[in-house]
Amino acid sequence: DMEDMKSNGDGHLGVSSGYVVKTDNDKLLSIGRYVVNTVGSSSTTMKYDTIDKDSEILITLPSLFKNDSYVNIISENIKKQMIEQNKADENKFYWVEG
Structure with a gap:
């Protein structure tokens, strides 16, 4: 974390995040959210949300x-x-x- 980096001196850390609209039509809005962590190497975490626009609910696998x-x-x-x-x-x- 940031306190560790401050106590250890120089360090290189990068964090980037954003989203990508996968589907946006009359019935569904589906968004992919990502976070990229960079410390020597990098890792990317993706999470997806799909919303039923008619019902105004978040669609989950169990709900199907x-x-x-x-x-x-x-x-x-x-x-x-x-x-x-x-x-x-x-x-x-x-x-x-x-």
Whole structure:
């Protein structure tokens, strides 16, 4: 944090943030928010918000389903894709059982 940098003397730190409008139509507004931290190397964090303009609500993954059974179904599909990619490309490797 800033106090550590002050006590240690010189340092190089950069933080940048912003947003990108992904969709803006009559029904939906979808925005990608990002933060880039730079200290020797950099990392970028992306978060997305999608708003239903008719209902004026934030759309979340759980709000699209009646119950939480989607979690297992989506997880299994992702694992299947990871296994297929492991087999198809020797330069890709995921630690996944199956």
